[in-house]
Amino acid sequence: MFALVDVNNFYASCERLFEPRLEGVAVVVLSNNDGCIIARSQEAKDLGIPMGEPVHKVKDVLRRERVRVYSSNYALYGDLSGRVVSVLKRFTPYLEVYSIDESFLDLGGFTDPAAHSHDIKDTVLRWTGLPVSVGVGATKTLAKAANRIAKKDPALGGVFIMPDDPDEVLGNLNTDAIWGIGRRLAARLDRIGITTALDLKNADSKFIRARFSVVVERTVLELRGTPCLALEMTVPAQKGIMVSRGFSRRVTDYRDIEAAVATYASRAAEKLRRQGLSTNKMTISLRTSPFSPAPERYANAAGFVFPEATSDTTHMIKAARHCLKKIYKPGLPYQKAGVFLDALEDTRRIQRGLFPPPGVDPDKSRALMKAVDRINADWGRNTVRFAVTGMQRSWAMKQNRKSPCYTTRWQDLKQVGG
Amino acid sequence: MPSDVIISGRARDGGAENTTAPSALPLYAATVQAGFPSPADDYLEGALDLNEHLIPRPAATFFLRVTGESMTGAGIHSGDLLIVDRSCHPGDGDIVIAVVDGELTVKRLYRRRGRIRLLAENPRYQPIDINTGQDLHVWGVVIHAIHSFV
Numbered sequence: 175m176f177a178l179v180d181v182n183n184f185y186a187s188c189e190r191l192f193e194p195r196l197e198g199v200a201v202v203v204l205s206n207n208d209g210c211i212i213a214r215s216q217e218a219k220d221l222g223i224p225m226g227e228p229v230h231k232v233k234d235v236l237r238r239e240r241v242r243v244y245s246s247n248y249a250l251y252g253d254l255s256g257r258v259v260s261v262l263k264r265f266t267p268y269l270e271v272y273s274i275d276e277s278f279l280d281l282g283g284f285t286d287p288a289a290h291s292h293d294i295k296d297t298v299l300r301w302t303g304l305p306v307s308v309g310v311g312a313t314k315t316l317a318k319a320a321n322r323i324a325k326k327d328p329a330l331g332g333v334f335i336m337p338d339d340p341d342e343v344l345g346n347l348n349t350d351a352i353w354g355i356g357r358r359l360a361a362r363l364d365r366i367g368i369t370t371a372l373d374l375k376n377a378d379s380k381f382i383r384a385r386f387s388v389v390v391e392r393t394v395l396e397l398r399g400t401p402c403l404a405l406e407m408t409v410p411a412q413k414g415i416m417v418s419r420g421f422s423r424r425v426t427d428y429r430d431i432e433a434a435v436a437t438y439a440s441r442a443a444e445k446l447r448r449q450g451l452s453t454n455k456m457t458i459s460l461r462t463s464p465f466s467p468a469p470e471r472y473a474n475a476a477g478f479v480f481p482e483a484t485s486d487t488t489h490m491i492k493a494a495r496h497c498l499k500k501i502y503k504p505g506l507p508y509q510k511a512g513v514f515l516d517a518l519e520d521t522r523r524i525q526r527g528l529f530p531p532p533g534v535d536p537d538k539s540r541a542l543m544k545a546v547d548r549i550n551a552d553w554g555r556n557t558v559r560f561a562v563t564g565m566q567r568s569w570a571m572k573q574n575r576k577s578p579c580y581t582t583r584w585q586d587l588k589q590v591g592g
Numbered sequence: 593m594p595s596d597v598i599i600s601g602r603a604r605d606g607g608a609e610n611t612t613a614p615s616a617l618p619l620y621a622a623t624v625q626a627g628f629p630s631p632a633d634d635y636l637e638g639a640l641d642l643n644e645h646l647i648p649r650p651a652a653t654f655f656l657r658v659t660g661e662s663m664t665g666a667g668i669h670s671g672d673l674l675i676v677d678r679s680c681h682p683g684d685g686d687i688v689i690a691v692v693d694g695e696l697t698v699k700r701l702y703r704r705r706g707r708i709r710l711l712a713e714n715p716r717y718q719p720i721d722i723n724t725g726q727d728l729h730v731w732g733v734v735i736h737a738i739h740s741f742v
């Protein structure tokens with residue numbers, strides 16, 4: 175038995191935790207560069223503000239309805255996300271963190287899943303202040319569908335257990351409400367008479383496999399209650415790209431370390447492009463030997479959130495230098511540096527911000543990177559490289575409406591009247 | 593705010609305490625110099641960890657900063673750091689973070705014979721009465737206040 179626990183309107187709910195005034199008020203959160211709407215409170219959804227909409231298109235309704243608008247505050251969301259996972263781990267160690275606000279739990283041993291689910295929901299709300307919905311089913315696909323139902327119908331109190339015979343429930347869901355069935359696939363299914371999740375469940379799985387794919391066949395079996403997808407309790411490698419090397423000798427000079435970090439960053443960017451991915455976040459780490467005497471023992475890391483997802487080597491190098499400046503201390507014998515890219519997404523699906531950072535033309539940069547990769551493939555790696563110097567202009571990310579980092583910065587703590 | 597503990601005027605004090613097992617926090621043993629085992633190694637216990645001492649439930653614990661003088665009688669001064677545990681059940685006499693007029697405020701909770709008040713700890717400030725039919729939202733329970741002298 176699986177449960178999917180999903181925070182309701184996650185980013186908007188995070189913004190409410192330290193601002194009780196936002197309760198019952200429409201709240202939206204904007205993308206990295208304040209371009210598009212990426213999260214909405216229930217009240218904002220009820221106003222008909224669409225997901226992913228560029229801000230300028232909904233300016234009037236935002237103003238008229240006095241919607242509270244926030245820039246995204248990933249430090250806050252990341253911290254609260256970790257807290258939710260910690261609370262869930264008190265219930266079972268068998269847990270898969272599926273996304274920033276969703277976790278699958280294996281409820282195998284519990285006799286009363288409904289009572290247990292309510293307990294989970296109440297505890298997360300009490301401890302972290304975040305409202306969650308819990309969906310339970312015999313497979314991950316059924317749990318995900320149950321979660322959707324729990325969210326849609328307020329009368330259910332945030333919990334829905336898929337019945338042993340789910341046919342009536344599945345008959346009321348369209349196929350695109352099912353995990354892994356996108357809009358285009360749903361349209362193709364519809365053309366052969368498969369409209370509801372129940373139709374899909376009753377379809378001939380061999381036919382589905384032949385006509386579509388083994389992935390869709392798996393969905394059919396999961397809808398029938400046959401688990402095909404196990405909990406993935408470790409983070410798959412896909413979720414991040416790491417390039418980290420020890421230096422052949424101890425290195426102290428800033429220029430040398432900068433060159434190393436820039437090289438690793440370019441390598442990471444190449445890996446990214448080869449997989450058709452872009453990154454939202456880079457982390458640079460730097461350390462001396464853990465066995466060096468205490469005054470020389472040092473390890474630190476700094477992160478950078480890109481204004482929009484990128485796979486451009488020039489962006490990577492700029493961000494890497496920006497991070498390195500924060501953590502480099504002069505005079506130490508450094509042994510190792512690393513570049514880590516995460517929050518990866520499919521480059522073709524990136525939502526472009528309304529206001530790309532100054533000097534960045536995404537189409538031009540993509541064309542340039544393609545050319546660089548082609549030359550390097552033909553002539554050998556590093557035939558074309560980027561001069562690390564002369565790229566001093568740092569980006570100022572446009573984030574005019576960001577809430578304080580209440581949980582990660584001392585100077586940002588919430589003030590309470592006494 | 594549905595996430596808060598809601599105490600209704602008149603409600604009987606019947607809520608069960610939130611029982612929680614202490615969470616395991618790692619102890620940090622001192623790094624041992626390679627090649628020179630110290631005779632003290634067998635007695636290593638790890639340095640004292642203030643987090644472990646003050647924060648039994650990190651997932652539910654938040655830091656807030658006080659501004660104002662209404663709680664000086666309880667030893668809470670303007671600028672102090674409050675350690676607030678949201679998992680604790682607020683009882684009579686607890687110092688709590690409550691929501692008053694959409695703002696967070698720190699006060700002592702009075703909760704006896706169905707009567708609910710928020711008390712200041714400074715004679716210059718009036719208590720706040722929660723009337724019948726009104727709800728009091730308690731955001732969390734203050735488990736420590738940290739006052740700095742430097």
Ligand SMILES: [Mg+2]
Binds near residue numbers: 275
């Ligand atoms: Mg969610």
